[in-house]
Amino acid sequence: MTTAIRPYQAVFRARFNLLLQYRAAALAGFGTQCWWGAIKIMVLAAFFRGAGSTPMTLKQAIDYIWLAQALLTLLPWSVDPDVARMVRSGDVGYDRLRPLDTYGFWYARAVARRTATPLLRAIPMVLTAGVVLPVLGASDWALSPPAGWNAALLFTVSLVLVVALAAAVATLMEIITVAALSERGVNMIMGGVIIVFSGNLVPLPLLPDWLQPFLQLQPLAGLLDTPLRIYSAHLVGAAAVTALVRQVLWVLVLVGIGRVAMARVMARLQAQGG
Amino acid sequence: MNALRLYGRYVAVSWRAQMQYPGAFIATSIGAFGATVVDFIAIWALFARFRQIEGWRFHEIALFYGVVSVAFAVADALTRGFDIFGPQFVKTGDFDRLLVRPRSTVLQLMGYELRATRIGRLAQGMIAWGVGMHFSGIDWTWNAWATLLFAVAGGAALFCGILVLQATLAFWTVESLEIANTLTYGGVEAAQYPLDVYARWFRNFLIFVVPLGCVTYFPVAAALGRADRTGLPEWLLPLTPVFGFLFLAVALRVWRFGVRRYTSTGS
Numbered sequence: 001m002t003t004a005i006r007p008y009q010a011v012f013r014a015r016f017n018l019l020l021q022y023r024a025a026a027l028a029g030f031g032t033q034c035w036w037g038a039i040k041i042m043v044l045a046a047f048f049r050g051a052g053s054t055p056m057t058l059k060q061a062i063d064y065i066w067l068a069q070a071l072l073t074l075l076p077w078s079v080d081p082d083v084a085r086m087v088r089s090g091d092v093g094y095d096r097l098r099p100l101d102t103y104g105f106w107y108a109r110a111v112a113r114r115t116a117t118p119l120l121r122a123i124p125m126v127l128t129a130g131v132v133l134p135v136l137g138a139s140d141w142a143l144s145p146p147a148g149w150n151a152a153l154l155f156t157v158s159l160v161l162v163v164a165l166a167a168a169v170a171t172l173m174e175i176i177t178v179a180a181l182s183e184r185g186v187n188m189i190m191g192g193v194i195i196v197f198s199g200n201l202v203p204l205p206l207l208p209d210w211l212q213p214f215l216q217l218q219p220l221a222g223l224l225d226t227p228l229r230i231y232s233a234h235l236v237g238a239a240a241v242t243a244l245v246r247q248v249l250w251v252l253v254l255v256g257i258g259r260v261a262m263a264r265v266m267a268r269l270q271a272q273g274g
Numbered sequence: 275m276n277a278l279r280l281y282g283r284y285v286a287v288s289w290r291a292q293m294q295y296p297g298a299f300i301a302t303s304i305g306a307f308g309a310t311v312v313d314f315i316a317i318w319a320l321f322a323r324f325r326q327i328e329g330w331r332f333h334e335i336a337l338f339y340g341v342v343s344v345a346f347a348v349a350d351a352l353t354r355g356f357d358i359f360g361p362q363f364v365k366t367g368d369f370d371r372l373l374v375r376p377r378s379t380v381l382q383l384m385g386y387e388l389r390a391t392r393i394g395r396l397a398q399g400m401i402a403w404g405v406g407m408h409f410s411g412i413d414w415t416w417n418a419w420a421t422l423l424f425a426v427a428g429g430a431a432l433f434c435g436i437l438v439l440q441a442t443l444a445f446w447t448v449e450s451l452e453i454a455n456t457l458t459y460g461g462v463e464a465a466q467y468p469l470d471v472y473a474r475w476f477r478n479f480l481i482f483v484v485p486l487g488c489v490t491y492f493p494v495a496a497a498l499g500r501a502d503r504t505g506l507p508e509w510l511l512p513l514t515p516v517f518g519f520l521f522l523a524v525a526l527r528v529w530r531f532g533v534r535r536y537t538s539t540g541s
Contacts, residue, residue: 028453035456038476039464046471047324054323188305192312201316208322 015112147233280316284385345429345463346380355386360444
């Protein structure tokens with residue numbers, strides 16, 4: 001068992017350490033996220049001031065926005081540039097020569113990409129929004145603690161599932177890149193799709209009511225919306241557990257699709273370069 | 275050859291270069307359109323839920339958004355050379371080549387590329403603008419048009435100024451700093467809503483430090499007949515985009531200072 005997973009562990013660790021190097025980029029990104037979060041919260045607060053009943057409270061919406069900013073780099077916005085380069089240069093052929101399951105190899109790499117950078121970005125953001133803001137006297141705008149021990153526990157489980165789901169989506173995007181020989185089209189489409197359907201653009205519960213049944217069923221809700229609503233007790237009890245099950249199901253479905261697609265694409269792989 | 279004709283030459287060359295790949299041009303433009311239309315979806319969705327924001331209606335926000343988007347699209351298309359100045363010119367030492375030519379560095383960087391694909395953002399902004407005007411039910415006079423067009427010009431100047439400052443920073447940091455995005459893309463995000471929805475400190479920042487409010491909020495509010503919301507005399511509002519040009523002038527001053535203390539990194 002241990003020898004079987006060791007190569008995947010090694011891929012993960014090497015990747016993780018590499019990604020931790022980009023500290024300056026993380027700092028710039030952190031500034032950008034604070035700024036963006038502040039604007040979004042001020043605008044939402046202004047909308048809420050004139051509203052009657054709303055599908056979520058302002059407090060819940062504020063938590064949602066800060067956490068969405070904190071988890072920004074967790075989402076599969078674009079194809080791993082290294083994979084894009086491999087496809088362009090034909091080096092993707094080398095990955096086929098390794099005595100490993102290519103899907104598992106790529107999936108492990110995608111998981112690493114979704115844990116190292118996001119960790120660096122999330123911690124300062126959570127500390128700023130959750131600790132510094134209340135100290136400065138802006139508690140109304142701050143990130144509150146989880147709604148309870150139950151919420152905290154389910155939130156943690158959901159976050160792990162987010163990583164699994166995000167890596168499955170990312171691997172699928174990489175497989176499409178191999179088939180299309182270019183990452184451009186995938187990046188162009190997925191950026192917009194993810195920002196809308198994960199809840200990063202506007203918290204999903206605030207989107208029109210007639211869209212809600214669809215929004216909750218589609219896979220990308222599990223990338224952001226599910227853990228964030230559990231965190232602030234917008235999703236509790238059976239509804240929260242159902243949402244977690246839905247995350248698991250989508251991970252299984254997308255990994256399954258990814259495996260089938262990879263087998264098909266790799267069967268007629270054209271390696272570029274020369 | 276005078277500067278304007280030379281710039282025309284630059285533009286023609288850049289256009290021809292980009293039209294070598296018409297398919298890529300069309301695809302990238304459509305992609306830019308799609309990526310920016312997401313912002314407008316957010317506005318639409320929030321208004322579908324809340325109906326109004328502090329008494330402002332959907333069509334008014336659409337006009338704010340349209341004006342600031344068009345202004346940024348114009349600036350973004352013009353200033354590609356400044357945008358990638360750090361990695362493309364400072365890091366490589368290529369800026370030395372610009373310095374030995376008998377033309378101003380600003381002209382040469384402006385001429386580096388006219389980004390035609392920004393037509394995607396431009397089109398998107400114009401649609402929002404049209405939506406805003408159409409549903410306002412206002413009889414648009416020449417005066418109001420002039421106010422809006424001056425706002426776009428001032429806004430484009432302001433965004434150009436921000437990009438020039440971003441490039442100037444590269445003299446010290448070598449790399450381009452992503453943080454300037456907070457003022458360009460983040461500026462578009464902030465200026466699409468009227469300033470009176472924001473907290474006081476943020477409002478003051480957007481008027482006195484980076485005068486985004488002067489190039490969009492004041493003139494557009496005047497054009498919409500909502501001058502009362504701004505707390506300023508009505509005759510003053512259409513004139514405030516002047517501060518966009520002033521910001522650009524200051525930015526170019528700082529740029530000249532940066533150029534003077536530039537030391538080459540090339541080998």
